[in-house]
Amino acid sequence: MTITVSHLVKSFSPGARVVDDVSFAIQPGEMFFLLGPSGCGKTTVLRMLAGFIRPDGGDILFDQRRLNDVPPQHRNTAMVFQNYAVWPHLSVYDNIAYGPRTRKLNADSVHRRVTEALRIVRLENLGPRKPAELSGGQQQRVALARALAVEPDLILLDEPLSNLDARLRLELRGELQRIHRETKTTCLYVTHDQEEALSLADRIAVMNRGKIEQIGPPAEIYERPANEFTARFMGEINIIEPDSSLARQLNVPPGKKVAFRPEAAELAGDGIDIVVQRTVYLGSKVELLVKTSSNQELKLWSREMPAPGEPVRFHVPRARLIFL
Ligand code: ATP
Numbered sequence: 001m002t003i004t005v006s007h008l009v010k011s012f013s014p015g016a017r018v019v020d021d022v023s024f025a026i027q028p029g030e031m032f033f034l035l036g037p038s039g040c041g042k043t044t045v046l047r048m049l050a051g052f053i054r055p056d057g058g059d060i061l062f063d064q065r066r067l068n069d070v071p072p073q074h075r076n077t078a079m080v081f082q083n084y085a086v087w088p089h090l091s092v093y094d095n096i097a098y099g100p101r102t103r104k105l106n107a108d109s110v111h112r113r114v115t116e117a118l119r120i121v122r123l124e125n126l127g128p129r130k131p132a133e134l135s136g137g138q139q140q141r142v143a144l145a146r147a148l149a150v151e152p153d154l155i156l157l158d159e160p161l162s163n164l165d166a167r168l169r170l171e172l173r174g175e176l177q178r179i180h181r182e183t184k185t186t187c188l189y190v191t192h193d194q195e196e197a198l199s200l201a202d203r204i205a206v207m208n209r210g211k212i213e214q215i216g217p218p219a220e221i222y223e224r225p226a227n228e229f230t231a232r233f234m235g236e237i238n239i240i241e242p243d244s245s246l247a248r249q250l251n252v253p254p255g256k257k258v259a260f261r262p263e264a265a266e267l268a269g270d271g272i273d274i275v276v277q278r279t280v281y282l283g284s285k286v287e288l289l290v291k292t293s294s295n296q297e298l299k300l301w302s303r304e305m306p307a308p309g310e311p312v313r314f315h316v317p318r319a320r321l322i323f324l
Pocket of ligand 1: 012018036037038039040041042043044045192
């Protein structure tokens with residue numbers, strides 16, 4: 001099923017659009033991300049897709065069917081939240097069976113769906129347990145199994161990994177990828193975590209102040225950001241003012257603004273003169289804070305660890321310059 005959001009608008013107070021003319025289409029089986037800073041309106045878009053909030057303008061289409069006025073329970077969607085939202089008084093099995101039961105499936109079908117969902121999230125043996133007897137990661141797997149068991153047209157995931165510690169977050173991220181590959185369920189995933197989006201998404205829509213800045217596959221968003229907001233939001237970046245002496249040294253055409261990421265710089269004997277100000281050892285790399293002869297500060301990543309005060313040279317391969 002193709003999910004189309006077209007010119008969606010929402011305000012909670014007059015004149016302040018929280019969602020301001022947002023359009024995108026999620027392809028069948030796609031893992032689509034809405035990525036943006038806190039307060040940019042991404043959860044509001046997700047809640048409009050779920051049916052909890054009514055749009056002021058625009059359309060929500062599941063294939064050709066317009067869903068703007070269809071209540072949540074009549075949309076075939078499922079949600080996975082940050083705080084698990086599994087029912088504490090129900091067993092894992094009954095938590096997962098709840099959706100299929102409310103859809104009036106017979107007992108055999110319910111059992112088949114629950115068993116299959118438990119298999120997919122690898123909790124086969126934990127059906128009888130209560131959520132309190134599970135770890136946070138396991139509870140989130142239950143939430144996921146509960147979503148899968150209703151065989152939804154669309155799963156809406158709202159910061160589903162945010163409550164987990166760093167190790168579990170990584171583990172479950174891998175699991176989400178595996179499960180999505182196996183089930184090919186269409187997903188809309190909302191987060192402010194760039195790494196999560198880059199590692200899991202088929203495509204990312206970057207959102208800022210109620211608007212979409214750019215839509216594209218992860219590598220395109222990271223390596224070819226369309227504007228300064230996306231460039232900065234997706235990771236560390238050095239932005240070079242047009243016509244500055246550094247711009248000239250990088251052979252940037254007049255009037256053009258370019259940027260480059262710290263990993264794009266290479267220390268080289270015949271490059272641009274810089275002086276190392278500070279180094280930070282980060283294990284897999286060394287972060288160099290440097291100054292050019294025109295006093296522009298830059299951040300570069302290197303494997304070498306020159307001493308502070310040491311003059312070195314760097315260059316950036318042409319292909320790795322980002323034109324903004
Ligand atoms: P976060 O990552 O912090 O959840 P977000 O990008 O998901 O942020 P939203 O939750 O969509 O952002 O909120 C966008 C803006 O709309 C915020 O300024 C928020 O305070 C406001 N807002 C959200 N829901 C309501 C509501 N029901 N009533 C009034 N204002 C709201």
